[in-house]
Amino acid sequence: MNLKILVTGSEGFIGSHIVEKLVKKGYKVKALVLYNFNNSHGWLDTLDKKTLKEIEIIAGDIRDLSFLLQITKKIDVILHLAALISIPYSYKAPYSSLESNILGSFNILESAKINGVKKVIMTSTSEVYGTAQQVPINERHPLNPQSPYAASKVAADKISLSYNRSFDLPVTIIRPFNTYGPRQSLRAIIPSIISQLVSGKKIIDIGDISPKRDFTYIDDTVDAFLMAIKSKKIIGEEINLGNGFDISIGQIINILKEDFKFDFKIKVNKERLRPKKSEVYRLIASNIKAKKLLNWKPKHNGLYGFRQGLEKTIKWYEDSNNLKFFRVNEYNI
Numbered sequence: 001m002n003l004k005i006l007v008t009g010s011e012g013f014i015g016s017h018i019v020e021k022l023v024k025k026g027y028k029v030k031a032l033v034l035y036n037f038n039n040s041h042g043w044l045d046t047l048d049k050k051t052l053k054e055i056e057i058i059a060g061d062i063r064d065l066s067f068l069l070q071i072t073k074k075i076d077v078i079l080h081l082a083a084l085i086s087i088p089y090s091y092k093a094p095y096s097s098l099e100s101n102i103l104g105s106f107n108i109l110e111s112a113k114i115n116g117v118k119k120v121i122m123t124s125t126s127e128v129y130g131t132a133q134q135v136p137i138n139e140r141h142p143l144n145p146q147s148p149y150a151a152s153k154v155a156a157d158k159i160s161l162s163y164n165r166s167f168d169l170p171v172t173i174i175r176p177f178n179t180y181g182p183r184q185s186l187r188a189i190i191p192s193i194i195s196q197l198v199s200g201k202k203i204i205d206i207g208d209i210s211p212k213r214d215f216t217y218i219d220d221t222v223d224a225f226l227m228a229i230k231s232k233k234i235i236g237e238e239i240n241l242g243n244g245f246d247i248s249i250g251q252i253i254n255i256l257k258e259d260f261k262f263d264f265k266i267k268v269n270k271e272r273l274r275p276k277k278s279e280v281y282r283l284i285a286s287n288i289k290a291k292k293l294l295n296w297k298p299k300h301n302g303l304y305g306f307r308q309g310l311e312k313t314i315k316w317y318e319d320s321n322n323l324k325f326f327r328v329n330e331y332n333i
């Protein structure tokens with residue numbers, strides 16, 4: 001059990017929850033945070049002292065191969081989550097997304113190969129599929145990236161698979177569909193709406209409300225990563241993580257009004273619309289492979305499970321100790 005796990009993107013939304021769970025389960029954790037001038041460790045700074053004492057936090061950058069070669073020595077498993085994940089930011093600064101997500105992932109693979117890391121879990125995204133051409137989307141669905149971000153993830157996925165085929169590097173691609181829950185950036189649709197509501201706004205700024213997504217609650221996403229560490233059947237595989245249940249942004253708005261009794265109107269803000277051909281209108285996962293290979297079954301399932309996850313998420317953002325970390329009155333990209 002005493003495996004040493006390197007988590008990249010450890011200070012972010014999904015990474016910080018994974019780090020917490022890994023410590024709880026007794027793993028040795030090395031947490032890479034993106035170097036910055038004021039030594040911020042992102043969400044890791046909010047973990048309790050007892051948990052923090054168990055984590056080796058290291059600041060650096062996945063774009064730097066020589067740095068990664070040093071920190072991946074004596075690592076058993078890499079969970080690679082670091083990425084620039086904003087789609088609107090990838091319109092504005094595409095090179096940054098390509099460099100972080102493609103070169104950064106290549107550096108992870110190369111250093112894992114050189115240092116003999118026993119398992120490398122690369123984090124993909126459902127965005128690689130583009131608008132569903134057949135549903136539910138299984139791992140054989142065509143790849144049709146509609147944004148520079150999605151294209152950078154396709155490239156990273158393909159390089160990862162090539163490292164398995166060419167060098168027998170024990171790589172697995174875990175492909176989450178949209179994840180939601182506490183600590184998510186306001187760039188994402190659910191926290192964007194909730195944060196505006198809990199701070200008392202009666203008119204909510206929003207983009208297109210027609211797209212449908214398959215939302216997974218953060219705890220379920222974390223469980224899948226922990227199962228991936230243990231599974232012996234996943235090398236060289238790509239595995240979707242999703243519920244097999246999709247819901248439109250408009251339907252979420254209705255749930256917030258009807259079930260959670262928020263009283264508000266929406267205002268479509270042009271700034272928040274994606275270019276038409278870049279908008280992904282429907283994502284819904286087949287999770288048959290995740291069930292088979294990881295024994296993973298999301299606990300927050302279907303409409304009922306979604307409401308449960310939404311309730312926990314609202315509670316978290318309602319707490320002013322949490323909301324203070326965000327800029328609610330700005331458009332976050």
Ligand SMILES: NC(=O)c1ccc[n+]([C@@H]2O[C@H](COP(=O)([O-])OP(=O)(O)OC[C@H]3O[C@@H](n4cnc5c(N)ncnc54)[C@H](O)[C@@H]3O)[C@@H](O)[C@H]2O)c1
Pocket residue numbers: 008009010011012013014015032033034035042060061062063080081082083084085100104123124125126175176177178179180185
């Ligand atoms: N959140 C979702 O709904 C979702 C869905 C599908 C896939 N994913 C994938 O999951 C992973 C984590 O996403 P998240 O939602 O936690 O995002 P996040 O933005 O909260 O976390 C990403 C982290 O990567 C770090 N990072 C960025 N560039 C770096 C660099 N050059 N060097 C080192 N660290 C760097 C950031 O500082 C950040 O903490 C990403 O790979 C993303 O593509 C997320």
